[in-house]
Amino acid sequence: EDQVTQSPEALRLQEGESSSLNCSYTVSGLRGLFWYRQDPGKGPEFLFTLYSAGEEKEKERLKATLTKKESFLHITAPKPEDSATYLCAVHTGRRALTFGSGTRLQVQP
Amino acid sequence: DGGITQSPKYLFRKEGQNVTLSCEQNLNHDAMYWYRQDPGQGLRLIYYSQIVNDFQKGDIAEGYSVSREKKESFPLTVTSAQKNPTAFYLCASSTRQGGETQYFGPGTRLLVL
Numbered sequence: 001e002d003q004v005t006q007s008p009e010a011l012r013l014q015e016g017e018s019s020s021l022n023c024s025y026t027v028s029g030l031r032g033l034f035w036y037r038q039d040p041g042k043g044p045e046f047l048f049t050l051y052s053a054g055e056e057k058e059k060e061r062l063k064a065t066l067t068k069k070e071s072f073l074h075i076t077a078p079k080p081e082d083s084a085t086y087l088c089a090v091h092t093g094r095r096a097l098t099f100g101s102g103t104r105l106q107v108q109p
Numbered sequence: 110d111g112g113i114t115q116s117p118k119y120l121f122r123k124e125g126q127n128v129t130l131s132c133e134q135n136l137n138h139d140a141m142y143w144y145r146q147d148p149g150q151g152l153r154l155i156y157y158s159q160i161v162n163d164f165q166k167g168d169i170a171e172g173y174s175v176s177r178e179k180k181e182s183f184p185l186t187v188t189s190a191q192k193n194p195t196a197f198y199l200c201a202s203s204t205r206q207g208g209e210t211q212y213f214g215p216g217t218r219l220l221v222l
Contacts, residue, residue: 004151034210043113043199043213044152087151096142096167097211099151 002027006088006100013107016077021103023088024070033071034097035064036087044087047073078107112136113214115200120219122187122194130185130217132200138212139205141183145169146197146216155198158183159205187219195221 003026013019025033032051036044048057050066057064061082063074073086085104089097113134122128134141140159144152154167158177172191177183183202187194198217203209 036213041197041216041218043115043216046210046212049210089152095165096154096157097152099153101149101151
């Protein structure tokens, strides 16, 4: 059974304080790892897709990396508007995505 | 603008009542999905459809039903058999079933009176 574990569950940062969110996975045959951002009461917003170990993608203050066992979402010099829940999901070609429970990020000014 | 719409934003269900959540997409996507999200938990798959007139059960299909009569539409019915329906329901679509990116609608929050 595919499993996705995100840590920490919650993270509070000061504005400008860089950090990383972790997504570890146990799957057979990873075909894609996805990162989404979700604001309270809204649907998830797509951020990145990573397909193979060693791949990296960047968007503004966010950078996603992938190894054979985990993915990191690095947040550089975060701003209050980066506060949200960040969801990680994996696809193994069997059905739909398997999601982790998310990391709630709060960035204080 | 292309996208996914869900309605209503809030829905109230009375005991023993069936309710239907709407999901429409104009992205020309073949695959559509329904997820349920409970506080502090990840998204759990209810049903998915890869093509018109075909759909498969996900992990928590009991108490739910779907139809896929049109490519653009994938309504979800929460039946009276679903004893704990209070949750945030999310519809998504992708170009096809597989490792393709899924795009989500704004969600419907279902509450029980």
